[in-house]
Amino acid sequence: MKRLQLQRWSSSVLSPQARAGSRLPRRIQHGLRYQSTNPFPVTDAEAEQLFEEEPSRSSIRPSQISKHALPSPPVEAARESAKLAALHARLYLPSRLPLETLGRTLVDESADPNANFNNESLATLGHDLLTQYTSEYLICTYPRLPMTVIFAAMYAYVGPKTLAAMTNEWGVELAAAPGGEVDPGHLQFRRLAPGTNPNETPMRTDRRWEEQTWRRSVTSKVVNDNVFGDPVRASVNPKLLAKAAAKNTAGVSAEEASAQFVRAVVGAIYLHAGRPAAKRFFEQHFLSRHLNISDLFNFSEPARDLARLCARESFEPPVAKVLSETGRLSRHPVFVVGIFSGKDKLGEGAGSSLLEARSRASVAALKAWYLYSPMNVRLPNSMEEDGAAPWKPVHVDLGEVIV
Amino acid sequence: MPVQGIRTVTAARNGVGAFILQCKQLDFHYCDWAGSSRGMVAFLKHQLPAFAKANPQIEIRVSPRPHKHPVIKGHYINGREKAICVRNLEPEQIFNKANLLKEASGEKLKRTKKPITSLNESVRGIWSPYHGGFKSV
Amino acid sequence: MFSRTALARAFALPVEQCAHFSVARACLHSAATASTTTTTQPQAPLSATPRVQTSAPSTKPPASAPLDPASLKKPVAPTFTKPLELNQSLLSQLPNLTSQQPHYIISHLHDKPYLLTQGDQIRLPFLMPNVKPGDVLRFNRASVLGSREFSLKGAPYVDERLYECRVRVMGVDSEPLRIKEKTKRRRRHVQQVRSKHKYTLLRVMDVKIKTAEELLQEGAVVVDETA
Numbered sequence: 001m002k003r004l005q006l007q008r009w010s011s012s013v014l015s016p017q018a019r020a021g022s023r024l025p026r027r028i029q030h031g032l033r034y035q036s037t038n039p040f041p042v043t044d045a046e047a048e049q050l051f052e053e054e055p056s057r058s059s060i061r062p063s064q065i066s067k068h069a070l071p072s073p074p075v076e077a078a079r080e081s082a083k084l085a086a087l088h089a090r091l092y093l094p095s096r097l098p099l100e101t102l103g104r105t106l107v108d109e110s111a112d113p114n115a116n117f118n119n120e121s122l123a124t125l126g127h128d129l130l131t132q133y134t135s136e137y138l139i140c141t142y143p144r145l146p147m148t149v150i151f152a153a154m155y156a157y158v159g160p161k162t163l164a165a166m167t168n169e170w171g172v173e174l175a176a177a178p179g180g181e182v183d184p185g186h187l188q189f190r191r192l193a194p195g196t197n198p199n200e201t202p203m204r205t206d207r208r209w210e211e212q213t214w215r216r217s218v219t220s221k222v223v224n225d226n227v228f229g230d231p232v233r234a235s236v237n238p239k240l241l242a243k244a245a246a247k248n249t250a251g252v253s254a255e256e257a258s259a260q261f262v263r264a265v266v267g268a269i270y271l272h273a274g275r276p277a278a279k280r281f282f283e284q285h286f287l288s289r290h291l292n293i294s295d296l297f298n299f300s301e302p303a304r305d306l307a308r309l310c311a312r313e314s315f316e317p318p319v320a321k322v323l324s325e326t327g328r329l330s331r332h333p334v335f336v337v338g339i340f341s342g343k344d345k346l347g348e349g350a351g352s353s354l355l356e357a358r359s360r361a362s363v364a365a366l367k368a369w370y371l372y373s374p375m376n377v378r379l380p381n382s383m384e385e386d387g388a389a390p391w392k393p394v395h396v397d398l399g400e401v402i403v
Numbered sequence: 404m405p406v407q408g409i410r411t412v413t414a415a416r417n418g419v420g421a422f423i424l425q426c427k428q429l430d431f432h433y434c435d436w437a438g439s440s441r442g443m444v445a446f447l448k449h450q451l452p453a454f455a456k457a458n459p460q461i462e463i464r465v466s467p468r469p470h471k472h473p474v475i476k477g478h479y480i481n482g483r484e485k486a487i488c489v490r491n492l493e494p495e496q497i498f499n500k501a502n503l504l505k506e507a508s509g510e511k512l513k514r515t516k517k518p519i520t521s522l523n524e525s526v527r528g529i530w531s532p533y534h535g536g537f538k539s540v
Numbered sequence: 541m542f543s544r545t546a547l548a549r550a551f552a553l554p555v556e557q558c559a560h561f562s563v564a565r566a567c568l569h570s571a572a573t574a575s576t577t578t579t580t581q582p583q584a585p586l587s588a589t590p591r592v593q594t595s596a597p598s599t600k601p602p603a604s605a606p607l608d609p610a611s612l613k614k615p616v617a618p619t620f621t622k623p624l625e626l627n628q629s630l631l632s633q634l635p636n637l638t639s640q641q642p643h644y645i646i647s648h649l650h651d652k653p654y655l656l657t658q659g660d661q662i663r664l665p666f667l668m669p670n671v672k673p674g675d676v677l678r679f680n681r682a683s684v685l686g687s688r689e690f691s692l693k694g695a696p697y698v699d700e701r702l703y704e705c706r707v708r709v710m711g712v713d714s715e716p717l718r719i720k721e722k723t724k725r726r727r728r729h730v731q732q733v734r735s736k737h738k739y740t741l742l743r744v745m746d747v748k749i750k751t752a753e754e755l756l757q758e759g760a761v762v763v764d765e766t767a
Binding site: 513 | 642660664672708
């Protein structure tokens, strides 16, 4: 199995100079001071390559500039912030993750549009890691989950609402407004202008036909949408995006900024402390949270689904039988109905009418099928470790029945 | 659509995986002049550095509050705060008060009778009158 | 100074008070102290849980153990005299229990039973001495291990090598101030008795029942009772 190299990944995220470059430009730049977490500052030439549009907005900021003029706190401030050091210790982050990087994870893109100082790149990496680990865990532990429920479970584990709650539980405070003079221990982002509806985002996708109210299938979601089953934003020319960001017109909601921060922390741990540390961080902070997956199902016609499922798996067709009942002619009757396929009882439910009891029993049978979980499941990411045992394929089922 | 997913949020269980101390910030207020702050000043001079070093996850702030009694304030992750007045206390007693604030959960004090609170469903299931041979119900 | 008081407290309190469980101080502060060893082992600061604890704790520490605080905080070495004995009926029934998730455990602490599952929060009816927030304890007195349909009962306790139940100390909780008014006859005075007790908060980290293979791997012996 091919392994990704840390250095190769981190180079693209951290800085264009993280690759072992020539020593000469480093020497030349040595006299200047930079606001950057990079050990090696970006040279002028490379900065111009990155920002062809605006060469003046390079990453170089001599320290003569007043910190009130900076969009985000200077890097030197990270060492003096008590909040940042406390956050580092509170999360038990490895000492290899410097305070400066932790400070950078707290600067949202809306606060500082410069990609070398905001958490955008770290958050992108962190989001990919989080979604990969979560989806591996879900699909291997519950191999028969329907796709829509996987989307919902992904949203519950690493969705923006959960990440925002985690930011709160980590004790991170939000800055009222971003700026260079703000304590770097605060989460900094530009807030939405009053009166804007945060849910009313322009959802222009690349697929025009889906902007109409046509029915979108699960397959289309799997192929085209993001990990939560939401439509992906239309791809915009990055140059236009940079221009829009430079104007600093748009703010983000606190939930979105908090989510970006948590993702950036995961990405930073991956880059600085390595893959095992990132995995452990994921297990301890994300997988240890409580989620009852059987609460995520919403059946519209369970009896029909169960019949289709039995037909697909070539079981005998399901038959509902009354197991016990009380007070049929009274005001509060209770029926207990079992669903049988041949001699096997698939599920059982109680209800105040025969139909209700039957549908409850069907739901119980369907959940029992979908929530099957094999024992001692091994996740594919365990193969990334050195000296891992040879991989045995895990069982992944077909998923939901198609009606 | 055969089955839809319902979007929820996972519930936090602090301590199951990672443990996060609930006290995030301690404020120490003192007065340079007043006699009730004498113990507090001695505590700040001699014991606070060791206390701060032993608890790196707590942000510690020291600020004067002239003509007032000395106070320790704890800020918690759930947004609440607890304040303890430490006038005329010895440094040793103030250390105990700071430790009390550090170990507190920040919740409002409640009288509870059940020792265990759980998010999980009952493992053994809930008793049902319609099962187990009670046909006469 | 703190270290001095901690030392004095450690000497003053008898060890038997915390003898029901081993106190394993997780390596929590290593990230903050930024020692040089953490650079060689990046996983150390993040692993607050001791994942594999090979040494099962004993019920009583050896009497001759030195009583300095450092040794008090470390898990006590096992003092089992003989390996765990499994008979045939247990070996045949144990897979039923281990394969049915989730599990519960009735754990005893100062002879009071607590029915625990993973993730539960416990508020002990007393203040546990010599623990700090973040400490990991291991419960080793259980009368029942069980799942939905099966249970393993001990007489009176299950052998502690059959399961792992770890809890984490979350902090100290307090009850609201109680004022009890006491009156005596013919005395026009009401005495007020104030009490405000403190309680230790715990969180159950995991409840794990070991499978037969794991037990045999750890040195359990199969005993044939018919012979």
